[in-house]
Amino acid sequence: MPTPQDPDATRRADAVDDDPPRLVVLTDAGASYVPLPPAGALRIGRGEDVDVRIDHESVSRRHAVLTVGPPWLIEDLGSSNGTKVAGIRLAPHVATAVAPGDPIELGTITLLLQAPAPRDAPVRVAGRSLPASAALLPKVATSDINVLLLGETGVGKEVMARRIHEASRRADGPLVAINCGAVPENLIESELFGHEAGAFTGASKTKPGLLESAAGGTLFLDEVGELPAAAQVKLLRVLEDRKVQRVGSVTARVLDVRFVAATHRDLRVDVAAGRFRQDLYYRLSGITLAIAPLRERLGELPALVEQFVQQAAARMGTDAPAIAPATITALRAHPWPGNIRELRNVIDRAMVLCDTPMLLPSHVVLDEPPSTPDAPAVAAAPSAPPAAPTPENDERARILAALQQCAGNQTRAAELLGIARKTLGLKMDALGIPRPQKSRSD
Numbered sequence: 511m512p513t514p515q516d517p518d519a520t521r522r523a524d525a526v527d528d529d530p531p532r533l534v535v536l537t538d539a540g541a542s543y544v545p546l547p548p549a550g551a552l553r554i555g556r557g558e559d560v561d562v563r564i565d566h567e568s569v570s571r572r573h574a575v576l577t578v579g580p581p582w583l584i585e586d587l588g589s590s591n592g593t594k595v596a597g598i599r600l601a602p603h604v605a606t607a608v609a610p611g612d613p614i615e616l617g618t619i620t621l622l623l624q625a626p627a628p629r630d631a632p633v634r635v636a637g638r639s640l641p642a643s644a645a646l647l648p649k650v651a652t653s654d655i656n657v658l659l660l661g662e663t664g665v666g667k668e669v670m671a672r673r674i675h676e677a678s679r680r681a682d683g684p685l686v687a688i689n690c691g692a693v694p695e696n697l698i699e700s701e702l703f704g705h706e707a708g709a710f711t712g713a714s715k716t717k718p719g720l721l722e723s724a725a726g727g728t729l730f731l732d733e734v735g736e737l738p739a740a741a742q743v744k745l746l747r748v749l750e751d752r753k754v755q756r757v758g759s760v761t762a763r764v765l766d767v768r769f770v771a772a773t774h775r776d777l778r779v780d781v782a783a784g785r786f787r788q789d790l791y792y793r794l795s796g797i798t799l800a801i802a803p804l805r806e807r808l809g810e811l812p813a814l815v816e817q818f819v820q821q822a823a824a825r826m827g828t829d830a831p832a833i834a835p836a837t838i839t840a841l842r843a844h845p846w847p848g849n850i851r852e853l854r855n856v857i858d859r860a861m862v863l864c865d866t867p868m869l870l871p872s873h874v875v876l877d878e879p880p881s882t883p884d885a886p887a888v889a890a891a892p893s894a895p896p897a898a899p900t901p902e903n904d905e906r907a908r909i910l911a912a913l914q915q916c917a918g919n920q921t922r923a924a925e926l927l928g929i930a931r932k933t934l935g936l937k938m939d940a941l942g943i944p945r946p947q948k949s950r951s952d
Contacts, residue, residue, distance in 0.1 A: 651673070664848045671730040690734050819833060
């Protein structure tokens, strides 16, 4: 019966398309690998009579059945702690389709199915991203599985990469980062792989690349979707062979590096369009974590503000002011198109303007969100004689303020107000608020 093995026991340095399917088993102790047969149904559990044995207290004796595909199916066998796919709990005894890259949770154990498509299959990138949750992060960090981070610009992908590194067994090694989109195309290979003296014009000395510099640690490839085609080919070979060859060298050096990549692009679209190699995508996305934009996790905003205030005060050599509740309220109402990076800039600016023991809304200068044709600003309501304050007037003012803050986007305004999108529409009609022109994002 298959049991988790050391990765070197099952790994082959062939092309991705020739690799056998396998399960990656993620526990707090790290990652192990289970080779899978080409076909059949495999019982997974803690008992002695199963096909894939996982000896963990959260796994039932007969927990689930995995059918090797395509199509790939997972069925919960009425386990005590349940089975989840991409965070959704499965009904017992119902076979559910699962794609390569989808996380399968058996109790507190996470499985990842690795089954690359054959060479003649149509281009398709399967698998879903996981939220970068605090519960999953330790499991990912303590393994050596490659990680792909997805998220908007400024959302904190490099911060997440640092957390993964610091929680890993490589924490004592270096964390080396490169922004693949910021290095000129003619220098990217030299920066990554290094070069020998005389390898090209201007290469007067031998220079180790960033891959070698990260030996024993983690290499963070920021904006990996910007890698040129030639560099993609060489990086794929490094990931397969775990060896690096400098530009101009005839020998390769053994490499011990963990890869964490990040991008704001949809690499699935780039793969389908031929801009990014499918086999490299599979190698980099051992597990894919999606980092939500700040506007979708406003519960974290007070702690982030406190952190940035403390950091700014330390740089300025002053005491950190208290933060007025009204300041947090004002910050919550902003759409944060620049995410955490924008929030840090806003707090730094507020600290310069703050001249009292408390950080007030008057110290906060927010950037105007960029206007777009798809999200026109809400037109001002016709002027009218002042009306006596009523609950209806207050609600109308709140809705108008939310719509203006969200540049007319009714979905975001509803989220800001804490009500359903449909409820917002009904309230607007009842209060005589004209609806902005519908945008593609609404």
